[in-house]
Amino acid sequence: MKAVIPIYDICSLTQKREDLLISRFAPYLKSHRNLHLPHKHSFYHLVYFTKGNGSQTIDFQQVPVKSNQIYFMIPGQVHNWAFKGDVDGYIINFSVPLFQSFLLKANYLEELPFFRGIVNEAVIDIPADLQVKLTLLFEELIAETEQPKPFELDMVRAIMLQIFVSIARLGQHADSATVSSYNYTLLRGFQKLIEKNYATLKLPKDYAGLLYITPNHLNALCNDVLGISAGEVIRNRIALEAKRLLINNDLSISEIAGQLNFADNSYFTKFFKKQAGLTPEEFRKTTNSHE
Incomplete structure (x- = not known):
């Protein structure tokens, strides 16, 4: 390809x-x-x-x-x-x-x-x-x-x-010096798990289970250290991968939605626009115009 x-x-x-x-x-x-x-x-x-x-x-x-x-x-x-x-x-x-x-x-x-x-x-x-x-x-x-x-x-x-x-x-x-070593290790574990599973696991409770903590604990940790919710950390990583895939014009929007395990194009478009402020098509055109 x-x-x-x-x-x-x-x-x-x-x-x-x-x-x-x-x-x-x-x-x-x-x-x-x-x-x-x-x-x-x-x-x-x-x-x-x-x-x-x-x-x-x-x-x-x-x-x-x-x-x-x-x-x-x-x-x-x-x-x-x-x-x-x-x-x-x-x-x-x-x-x-x-x-x-x-x-x-x-x-x-x-x-x-x-x-x-x-x-x-x-x-x-x-x-x-x-x-x-x-x-x-x-x-x-x-x-x-x-x-x-x-x-x-x-x-x-x-x-x-x-x-x-x-x-x-x-x-x-x-x-790492201002966060307890336990919480710092948890946060790094969460980030590493997202990197491996962002296409298939999209909810904080999925990651909380893998970390053997409650979703509330994970959410509080992310808010305290990163200033955003655990859900937002996950969504940001999915949106980033979507952007990386969108700059390949040989991939259709439908194929990208499929790679990221969205049920259909409309759901992917709605998600992407909420995260990026543009539809996938608009983002692709904007990126191509800068090359």
Whole structure:
């Protein structure tokens, strides 16, 4: 099936290796001008801007681009750039298995707040006291990959972990410190279950049962920590997937409704319009007009 939006793997962006790409951003951007159009990645992706202006769109949310900003993306998210003027910094693309084979805790990255696929948590302004350290760490990564040495990949992963932990420590992402460890674990469990089951399980009571808690407990937890109900968390994820599917013009509205297990087109259209403010057809036309 032909997709309107391309899906890139690391091999399609570099001839060097299939699991890792580390580069300064300006030459990377020069080599991949087509990435200003909407696209998906099959890998984890992050960029630290040391110079930049304009905007980018991640999963249909537009955010400004500026100096000393870093953003993180997980596989499957939709992305495009609209830069203004000169842009530079550092980019890392890495495969899903890169850390699974390195760390005993295979799902370590999923515990980091900026790798949850939530745009508001994944675009981060770096404070002045961390900017120099971060730049030095990225320069270390560049040096390691430009001049291969023994244990090169292990050193690269160790430096990347320093970057991840340094950013995870920032106060704006310390939600796990303000929520009890039990409730934090429950919330992460809920989010992971949604990711696996959003097409088939659409009610809070379904997830509450899998978590061995009451629907009221789950709803109170989501309201306290996220500011929205458990039902809204589920509906937001279904709507996001609908948007990702709608940008493929080879999929009919009926096929998309079927993939997301809606009983019929009218129910899907009513759901989507309530969540997105547009009908599926209107959203598709609006998205296509921006390409």
